Amino acid sequence: xxxxxxxxxxxxxxxxxxxxxxxxxxxxxxxxxxxxxxxxxxxxxxxxxxxxxxxxxxxxxxxxxxxxxxxxxxxxxxxxxxxxxxxxxxxxxxxxxxxxxxxxxxxxxxxxxxxxxxxxxxxxxxxxxxxxxxxxxxxxxxxxxxxxxxxxxxxxxxxxxxxxxxxxxxxxxxxxxxxxxxxxxxxxxxxxxxxxxxxxxxxxxxxxxxxxxxxxxxxxxxxxxxxxxxxxxxxxxxxxxxxxxxxxxxxxxxxxxxxxxxxxxxxxxxxxxxxxxxxxxxxxxxxxxxxxxxxxxxxxxxxxxxxxxxxxxxxxxxxxxxxxxxxxxxxxxxxxxxxxxxxxxx
Amino acid sequence: xxxxxxxxxxxxxxxxxxxxxxxxxxxxxxxxxxxxxxxxxxxxxxxxxxxxxxxxxxxxxxxxxxxxxxxxxxxxxxxxxxxxxxxxxxxxxxxxxxxxxxxxxxxxxxxxxxxxxxxxxxxxxxxxxxxxxxxxxxxxxxxxxxxxxxxxxxxxxxxxxxxxxxxxxxxxxxxxxxxxxxxxxxxxxxxxxxxxxxxxxxxxxxxxxxxxxxxxxxxxxxxxxxxxxxxxxxxxxxxxxxxxxxxxxxxxxxxxxxxxxxxxxxxxxxxxxxxxxxxxxxxxxxxxxxxxxxxxxxxxxxxxxxxxxxxxxxxxxxxxxxxxxxxxxxxxxxxxxxxxxxxxxx
Numbered sequence: 001x002x003x004x005x006x007x008x009x010x011x012x013x014x015x016x017x018x019x020x021x022x023x024x025x026x027x028x029x030x031x032x033x034x035x036x037x038x039x040x041x042x043x044x045x046x047x048x049x050x051x052x053x054x055x056x057x058x059x060x061x062x063x064x065x066x067x068x069x070x071x072x073x074x075x076x077x078x079x080x081x082x083x084x085x086x087x088x089x090x091x092x093x094x095x096x097x098x099x100x101x102x103x104x105x106x107x108x109x110x111x112x113x114x115x116x117x118x119x120x121x122x123x124x125x126x127x128x129x130x131x132x133x134x135x136x137x138x139x140x141x142x143x144x145x146x147x148x149x150x151x152x153x154x155x156x157x158x159x160x161x162x163x164x165x166x167x168x169x170x171x172x173x174x175x176x177x178x179x180x181x182x183x184x185x186x187x188x189x190x191x192x193x194x195x196x197x198x199x200x201x202x203x204x205x206x207x208x209x210x211x212x213x214x215x216x217x218x219x220x221x222x223x224x225x226x227x228x229x230x231x232x233x234x235x236x237x238x239x240x241x242x243x244x245x246x247x248x249x250x251x252x253x254x255x256x257x258x259x260x261x262x263x264x265x266x267x268x269x270x271x272x273x274x275x276x277x278x279x280x281x282x283x284x285x286x287x288x289x290x291x292x293x294x295x296x297x298x299x300x301x302x303x304x305x306x307x308x309x310x311x312x313x314x315x316x317x318x319x320x321x322x323x324x325x326x327x328x329x330x331x332x333x334x335x336x337x338x339x340x341x342x343x344x345x346x
Numbered sequence: 347x348x349x350x351x352x353x354x355x356x357x358x359x360x361x362x363x364x365x366x367x368x369x370x371x372x373x374x375x376x377x378x379x380x381x382x383x384x385x386x387x388x389x390x391x392x393x394x395x396x397x398x399x400x401x402x403x404x405x406x407x408x409x410x411x412x413x414x415x416x417x418x419x420x421x422x423x424x425x426x427x428x429x430x431x432x433x434x435x436x437x438x439x440x441x442x443x444x445x446x447x448x449x450x451x452x453x454x455x456x457x458x459x460x461x462x463x464x465x466x467x468x469x470x471x472x473x474x475x476x477x478x479x480x481x482x483x484x485x486x487x488x489x490x491x492x493x494x495x496x497x498x499x500x501x502x503x504x505x506x507x508x509x510x511x512x513x514x515x516x517x518x519x520x521x522x523x524x525x526x527x528x529x530x531x532x533x534x535x536x537x538x539x540x541x542x543x544x545x546x547x548x549x550x551x552x553x554x555x556x557x558x559x560x561x562x563x564x565x566x567x568x569x570x571x572x573x574x575x576x577x578x579x580x581x582x583x584x585x586x587x588x589x590x591x592x593x594x595x596x597x598x599x600x601x602x603x604x605x606x607x608x609x610x611x612x613x614x615x616x617x618x619x620x621x622x623x624x625x626x627x628x629x630x631x632x633x634x635x636x637x638x639x640x641x642x643x644x645x646x647x648x649x650x651x652x653x654x655x656x657x658x659x660x661x662x663x664x665x666x667x668x669x670x671x672x673x674x675x676x677x678x679x680x681x682x683x684x685x686x687x688x689x690x691x692x
Contacts, residue, residue, distance in 0.1 A: 150657075154500035154599035156549050156588065174520045174546075178593070181639055195633040200520075202639035203502050203590065203597045205651050205665045210630040214611060214653040223656065236657035240599040240665065242502065244549065245591050247524070251549045253500035253586040255601070265560065284556040287541040293527055293548035305551050307560040310569065311496075311582035319551045319586065 004032035005337075005346065008067045008091070010059050010082065011074030012036035012047055015164050016096055019330035020071050025050055027334060030341075037063055038074070061085035068346065069337050072096060073329070087123025092346060094125050094333045098217075101126040101225060108228050110332060111339040112277040113140040118340055125336055130328025131155050131218070131241065131250050132225040137301040137327070138320050139256065141275040142268065143230060147259025150236040153222065156251035157207060157243050158292060159199055161324050162188055166199070170245055173200030189243060204243040216241055249292025250324040257314050265306050268316060272303050277327070282306050290321035301327055350378035351683075351692065354413045354437070356405050356428065357420025358382035358393060361510050362442055365676035366417050371396055373680060376687075383409055384420065407431035414692065415683050418442060419675070433469030438692060440471050440679045444563075447472040447571060454574050456678060457685040458623040459486040464686055471682055476674025477501050477564070477587065477596050478571040483647040483673070484666050485602065487621040488614065489576060493605025496582040499568065502597035503553060503589050504638060505545055507670050508534055512545070516591055519546030535589060546591050553587040562587055595638025596670040603660050614652050614662060623673070628652050636667035647673055 007024065011017040017038075024031065036047050037059035045056045057063055059078065064070055064086035072079045072086075073096040083093045083100065100106040107117040108126045113136050118125060128136070135153060142148060159166040166187045173183045176198075185196040189206040197204055208217035215223075222239035273280040279300035281290045290302035301322045309315025322328055340346040353370065357363040363384075370377065382393050383405035391402045403409055405424065410416055410432035418425045418432075419442040429439045429446065446452040453463040454472045459482050464471060474482070481499060488494060505512040512533045519529045522544075531542035535552040543550055554563035561569075568585040572578075619626040625646035627636045636648035647668045655661025668674055686692040 152498055152601045156502070156590070171523045174523055177517045177520055181642075189633070193633060197637060198639060201516075201591065201593050202637055203592060203595075204637060205597070205599075205635050206633060210633075213656075214630055214651070215656075236655075238601065238655050238657065238661070238663060240651065240663055242597075242599065244502070245547065246549060247547050249549075251551070251588075253551075253588065253599075255498045255584065284560055287535070287539060287552060289551050291543060291548055291550060293544060296527075305560070305586070309582075309584050310559075310561075311584065315584070317584060317586055
């Protein structure tokens with residue numbers, strides 16, 4: 001009988017924690033024992049897992065004794081304190097926050113792209129930012145086949161990336177058709193920020209707070225994480241990250257420049273159709289292209305609208321959509337654990 | 347007393363026709379006489395203009411006798427038939443459809459950008475596509491000051507660009523939160539297309555029908571019209587055009603490469619703040635940036651989120667928002683008429 005693991009989910013009551021639980025069930029992850037951890041506030045609440053009822057326990061350092069795999073999604077500050085404690089106690093931490101992503105000692109992994117990086121782990125592995133994950137799944141096969149020297153991405157991001165309260169706010173504001181300007185907004189773009197704007201029937205070009213260079217943290221995450229995951233520190237990557245009135249599913253308009261001359265759209269379509277984790281949806285004649293409404297609840301990264309740039313033989317445009325809570329977060333975390341088992345690390 | 351003009355609005359009952367009427371009133375356009383024309387179906391309906399009631403007349407060739415300025419916004423097929431008839435009868439046609447935009451004999455004009463092109467008119471002047479107009483207003487001062495050699499734009503377009511039925515559909519679908527996938531869609535992305543998709547809580551990467559090269563007509567309009575208006579036939583322009591659940595206001599994420607080295611973000615901000623038709627909204631520290639919800643009903647093109655590319659000294663990113671029915675259509679048409687008066691052509 002193959003090995004089974006003791007798993008803990010930290011942040012079990014959040015949007016991503018909930019999806020992590022669902023993915024463990026759906027993918028029949030080899031679980032020996034599971035515990036659900038959260039802040040003191042949620043202790044005592046119950047969670048149903050594989051038809052059994054579990055009581056949420058407090059996330060303390062001691063709670064990680066005997067845990068093999070700790071899946072963190074309770075915010076960066078929780079991870080910063082508790083992930084090292086979990087690792088110290090022998091757990092492998094798979095952290096869905098940005099706390100350790102750019103740490104040189106922490107692998108930042110998308111299993112379809114850089115599973116080999118898992119071998120260098122020192123107890124903590126970071127799950128990349130949602131918008132980064134879906135993009136690099138599409139970029140890596142292109143990089144391997146044709147080289148890659150420039151990426152310009154504009155995102156179309158769903159509110160679920162800002163948590164369940166943001167979804168609720170979109171739902172409420174959506175009732176105010178024609179009067180949305182006067183709606184009260186309290187969550188987006190950033191809960192802790194000074195100003196909040198309605199998201200229903202609006203577009204907010206701010207995700208996360210601003211860096212001094214005029215880019216948002218979300219944009220800097222996409223730029224820096226893409227370079228790290230692809231092992232291309234000098235790749236020209238730029239990002240503009242934008243929030244939309246969509247519940248789930250991030251979309252991305254991506255311009256790339258490859259190294260090789262004379263690659264065709266059909267070459268790219270064939271390559272991506274055969275690549276791991278990708279579902280090609282690209283048939284303009286049939287109006288087939290990826291859309292977030294239909295990506296919700298689905299595992300793959302959907303790629304379509306592949307076009308050659310009309311002024312640049314090495315330029316291409318792609319439209320990339322994925323469920324930001326699944327491939328962008330919970331699913332990728334579980335896939336990291338599965339890849340570690342497959343690679344013989346766990 | 348300065349000259350006054352006989353004006354006709356063709357397509358008076360449509361979303362843009364209505365805005366044209368409002369703009370003529372608001373801007374106190376020097377009107378001697380006005381008539382409202384539409385298809386047979388609308389004949390007899392009444393329209394209120396400057397506190398007087400007008401009855402809609404049928405748009406026939408003869409209706410343009412004695413008209414100085416004919417503002418067309420009743421679809422390309424109507425313009426193709428009736429615009430030459432109006433011009434033949436001495437009217438200057440300002441056409442808001444795509445019918446003549448790429449015609450070598452027809453000036454394609456944004457008054458802040460290329461008013462001099464008006465002098466070459468032969469009776470018909472084209473109003474550019476909404477998404478093109480707002481972009482070139484921002485690009486032209488940059489081209490003049492620093493040169494311009496590449497434009498990559500991804501759009502975030504409102505449903506009002508697809509007419510009043512599309513707005514109605516968004517309103518109805520917005521009531522179906524969580525069940526939008528099963529909603530009936532009949533308008534978007536293109537009424538005449540085979541498949542329709544819900545727009546509420548969704549993103550549709552198709553505006554207008556597909557060209558054989560994989561680009562949509564909307565994308566090809568942005569590419570070709572930008573080159574024509576800027577008089578840069580060899581400019582590298584590419585576009586990805588996307589429809590969103592926003593009522594009014596198109597947004598654009600634009601990457602540009604200029605010719606000059608070492609231009610700073612502050613240089614660009616100063617330049618654009620002083621440019622005609624632009625309102626700079628760019629203060630990340632105060633979370634100030636353009637958003638479509640607040641651009642609705644406003645005249646300017648709003649520009650913000652100006653950033654220097656982190657890998658390219660000549661690269662910049664801009665976020666451009668405008669009311670697609672005003673600067674993108676009705677307002678620009680009236681401004682063309684005003685520019686012709688100013689230039690002494692009318």
